[in-house]
Amino acid sequence: MKQQNKGKNTNTKNGDGIIVLKNVIKKFSAKIVLENISLAIEKGKTTVVIGPSGCGKTVLIKHLILLLRPTSGEVYFKGQRIDNLNEGQLNQIRTHYGFLFQGGALFDSLSVTENITFPIRQHCETPDWNQVGELVKSKLAMVGLDGFQNYYPANLSGGQRKRVALARAIALNPEVILYDEPTTGLDPIRSDVINELILKLQRELNVTSVVVTHDMTSAYKVADRIIMLHKGKIIADGDADFIRNHPHPIVQHFIKGQVSDDDLAVLRMSGTMSQAQFLPRDFEQDL
Amino acid sequence: MIIGTVGAKTIEGVNNMGRFARFAWQSMIASFRSSISPCTYPLIWTQMNIIGVRSVPVVMITGAFVGMTLAVQAYDQLAGMGLEEHLGVLINISVVKELGPVLAAVMLAGRIGGALTAELGTMNVTEQIDAVRSMGTDPVRYLAAPRVLACLLLTPVLIIYADLMGIIGGYFVSVVQLGINSRAYWDFSASGVELWDVSIGIIKGLFFGVAIAVISCYKGFTCKEGAHGVGQACTEAFVASFISILALDFALAVIFKAIYNTFWQIKSLV
Numbered sequence: 001m002k003q004q005n006k007g008k009n010t011n012t013k014n015g016d017g018i019i020v021l022k023n024v025i026k027k028f029s030a031k032i033v034l035e036n037i038s039l040a041i042e043k044g045k046t047t048v049v050i051g052p053s054g055c056g057k058t059v060l061i062k063h064l065i066l067l068l069r070p071t072s073g074e075v076y077f078k079g080q081r082i083d084n085l086n087e088g089q090l091n092q093i094r095t096h097y098g099f100l101f102q103g104g105a106l107f108d109s110l111s112v113t114e115n116i117t118f119p120i121r122q123h124c125e126t127p128d129w130n131q132v133g134e135l136v137k138s139k140l141a142m143v144g145l146d147g148f149q150n151y152y153p154a155n156l157s158g159g160q161r162k163r164v165a166l167a168r169a170i171a172l173n174p175e176v177i178l179y180d181e182p183t184t185g186l187d188p189i190r191s192d193v194i195n196e197l198i199l200k201l202q203r204e205l206n207v208t209s210v211v212v213t214h215d216m217t218s219a220y221k222v223a224d225r226i227i228m229l230h231k232g233k234i235i236a237d238g239d240a241d242f243i244r245n246h247p248h249p250i251v252q253h254f255i256k257g258q259v260s261d262d263d264l265a266v267l268r269m270s271g272t273m274s275q276a277q278f279l280p281r282d283f284e285q286d287l
Numbered sequence: 288m289i290i291g292t293v294g295a296k297t298i299e300g301v302n303n304m305g306r307f308a309r310f311a312w313q314s315m316i317a318s319f320r321s322s323i324s325p326c327t328y329p330l331i332w333t334q335m336n337i338i339g340v341r342s343v344p345v346v347m348i349t350g351a352f353v354g355m356t357l358a359v360q361a362y363d364q365l366a367g368m369g370l371e372e373h374l375g376v377l378i379n380i381s382v383v384k385e386l387g388p389v390l391a392a393v394m395l396a397g398r399i400g401g402a403l404t405a406e407l408g409t410m411n412v413t414e415q416i417d418a419v420r421s422m423g424t425d426p427v428r429y430l431a432a433p434r435v436l437a438c439l440l441l442t443p444v445l446i447i448y449a450d451l452m453g454i455i456g457g458y459f460v461s462v463v464q465l466g467i468n469s470r471a472y473w474d475f476s477a478s479g480v481e482l483w484d485v486s487i488g489i490i491k492g493l494f495f496g497v498a499i500a501v502i503s504c505y506k507g508f509t510c511k512e513g514a515h516g517v518g519q520a521c522t523e524a525f526v527a528s529f530i531s532i533l534a535l536d537f538a539l540a541v542i543f544k545a546i547y548n549t550f551w552q553i554k555s556l557v
Contacts, residue, residue, distance in 0.1 A: 067417050087425060094423040105418035107410075119422040121326075122429070172422075 016079070018043040018176060018208050019064050024073030026059055026232075033059045035232040037073070041176075046202055046209040048219045050243075051229035052254060057212040058102070060229065061178050064210060065097050066090050095123055098169030098177040098207075102184060104161040106153040106168070113149040116140070116168045123172065139167040142204075143197055159190035166197060170205065177201065179211040183218045191218060198222045216255050228254065310427070310505045317425065317432040318439070330433040338399050338434065339441030343448060345398055346391045350449030353386045354378055354456030362465050374461050375472040376479030382453035383480060388488040389536050391449035392495035395442060396528035400503040403434055404524040407507025408517040416508065431504040435497060442496030443489045450488060483551075487543050494539060498531045 017040030026034040033056045041047050041064065049057050062068040063075060066082060075083040082093055106115050116136050140146045143163040153161055162182060169177055179198065183191035195218050202209055202222075213219055219226055219240075226243045228236040228251055236243055236251045243255060253260045259267070321327040357378045365371045407430060410416050419426040461467045503524045510520035 062417075065421055067420055087420075091420075091423040091425060094421060097421065099418070099421035101414045101418055101421075103413055105414040107415055107418075119424070122422065122424045168422075 017041045018078055019210075020074075020076040021063065021070075022074040022076070024063060024070045024075065026056070026063065026068065027071045033232050034063070034070070037232075037234060039227065039234065039237070041208060041210055042225070043208050044206055045224040046198065046211060046222050047225045047227065048211045048213060048223035049227050049229060050214060050216070050219050050254065052214065055229045056232045057214075057229055058180055061180055061210060061212045064176075064178060065094060065099060067099075095119070095172055096175045098172070098174035100162065100166050100169050100177065100179045100182055102181045104153070104158075104165035106161055106165055108153055110152075111149070112140070112145075112151050112153075112156075112164050115153070115164060116171050118168065119172050135171070136167075139171060140164075142170070142200070143167045144193070159186050159193065162186070162194060163197065166194075166201075170201060170207075173205070174207065176208045176210070179209065179213075181213055181215075182211060183213060183215045188217075191215065192221075194218075195221045214254075216257070306509070307505055310431075310508065311501045313427045314431045314435050314501050314504065317428040318435045321428060321432040322436060327428075327433065330429070331436050334433045334437035335441055337402075338395075338437045339445065342395060342398055342441075342445055345394055346445045346449045347452045349390050349394045350382070350387055350452035351456035353390055353449070354382055354453035354458075355460045357381055357386070357453075358457045358460035358465065362461070371465075371467055372471040373475050373479075374465075374467055375457070375476035378457035378461065379454055379476045379480045380484055382457065383450045383488045384484045385488075385536075385540075387450040387453050388446045388491045388495065389532060391446050392442065392492070392499065392532045393529060395438075395445065395495075396499050396503075396525055396532060399438065400499050400524050400528045401521045403500065403503035404507040404510070404521045405517055407431075407504055408510035408520045411508060411510055412512050412516065426508070431500075431508070434504055435500040438496035438500035439493060440496075442499070443492035446488055446492040450485070483547065487539075490543075491536065491539050494535050495532050498535060499528045502527045502531060 019041040021037050021039050024034055024037045025032065037060065049060060051057050059068060063070055066075060066085075070083055073083070074081055077093055077096070080093075082090065085093065107118065110118065113133075113136050116139055117132055120132055120135070136149060137146055140148060143166050145160060145163050145167065148156070148160070148164070153164070156164060166182075182194045182198065186194065198209060198211065199222055201207060209222070211218070211222060223240055225237070225239055227234055228243065228246075230250055235248055236246045238246070243251065246252065246255075249260065252258075321331065358374060361374060361377050362371060365374055365377065407416070410430070416426045416430070419429055458469075458472065462469045462472055506520040506524035506527070510516050
């Protein structure tokens with residue numbers, strides 16, 4: 001379908017991005033979750049992947065860091081093919097990434113400081129602990145949580161946990177930060193705090209960011225480029241204006257948060273509530 | 288239809304066996320590397336405290352009751368033949384060679400195995416294991432290896448505690464309650480129980496410890512989503528550990544008997 005709408009199509013399918021996927025297919029048993037995905041993540045930009053729940057967004061972002069391996073296809077990081085590396089070799093590559101998980105994935109048994117220093121302790125043989133203390137302080141200050149060093153994840157709110165997880169993700173000064181639904185489960189103000197943090201890290205650390213979300217407010221705010229996934233395929237790829245004016249009905253329904261006519265018809269055809277409803281008069285005889 | 292289902296189940300079973308064998312191998316390699324890397328010692332120390340120190344009471348209680356029950360059950364049989372003074376050798380050899388190690392290991396499978404699977408399973412479903420991987424760390428080395436090493440090192444020690452309490456429990460019932468002569472009790476015990484018998488029990492502990500840890504970690508690493516998935520993984524971990532303890536016990540009994548017969552003569556206990 002030729003796009004004649006406003007905005008810019010930033011599709012750089014087989015270009016020279018910092019991360020490149022080529023013809024990636026992912027199957028779980030017989031179910032195809034990603035269907036021949038080819039895309040290049042541009043260095044220094046924020047790419048947002050949108051799409052309805054279950055469309056393969058999280059599976060896609062996990063392929064960028066090879067937490068999941070493709071059934072077929074190739075993954076490149078800075079020009080080096082990485083999908084054929086073993087776990088030991090991949091561990092070296094992964095130190096260039098930071099990953100913010102949907103629930104934060106903080107280690108329950110470790111304090112905030114221990115969580116943030118985890119990657120440092122794993123990758124530095126003899127860290128200077130005075131410097132590490134300063135680093136923890138600076139990373140927490142970046143996410144607005146300096147002073148929370150001795151807290152445990154159980155004592156933090158959902159938003160605070162995500163901010164600590166973000167501080168941990170940037171502990172090794174990564175080149176790429178992957179965000180898996182960073183605003184899910186947060187109130188609008190906390191969501192905006194996370195959005196501002198994504199922009200701040202982008203500005204101050206000049207990192208490449210990939211954000212998976214279905215929160216369009218967040219997507220429009222942080223994105224240089226938006227990719228829409230639907231049933232494992234990329235159906236739209238461009239900047240915010242391009243997506244806003246995209247003619248594809250699925251894209252329009254999604255960005256406006258409207259259920260499609262077909263889905264609405266199915267809902268209306270399905271069983272009514274009245275059969276299972278109890279009215280006060282049903283109980284009157286018992287009184 | 289039936290053939291297809293059986294075939295699919297068989298393939299799934301073989302796949303699971305292959306995955307477990309691979310995980311066990313990775314755990315062994317990671318444990319060896321961790322054992323020679325001082326920076327992982329704090330992790331191992333923490334697990335030794337959780338797995339070993341906190342299991343001492345339950346293992347000691349198990350051992351004591353095993354010894355006491357054996358004394359109560361065996362006394363009448365031996366007294367009927369006028370051999371009640373041999374009760375010590377029967378109790379002590381049963382405790383150190385067989386019942387102490389096996390029942391202590393079963394208790395550990397319940398206490399530690401369930402806890403390990405639940406902890407790692409929860410970490411798995413909350414993406415904490417993925418988080419470890421995303422930071423360039425091998426989760427088998429960081430999470431499984433310290434637990435395997437702690438179980439490997441401390442299960443034999445816990446079995447020694449179980450044996451000790453079993454011996455004391457058996458002595459208490461036999462001598463204090465049933466009135467067997469104390470000197471005769473110990474003399475017959477000393478003549479019947481050899482260092483070899485005690486060693487067998489302790490060596491078994493090494494195998495039991497590794498089996499419990501590897502199975503429990505594997506079930507935690509591969510558990511399905513949700514509370515039901517974690518609960519199911521814990522149950523499967525205990526059942527698999529229990530069966531493997533019994534199977535290992537049988538295999539080791541055959542092997543040790545063959546070794547003993549090669550170098551020494553079998554002797555009668557009475």
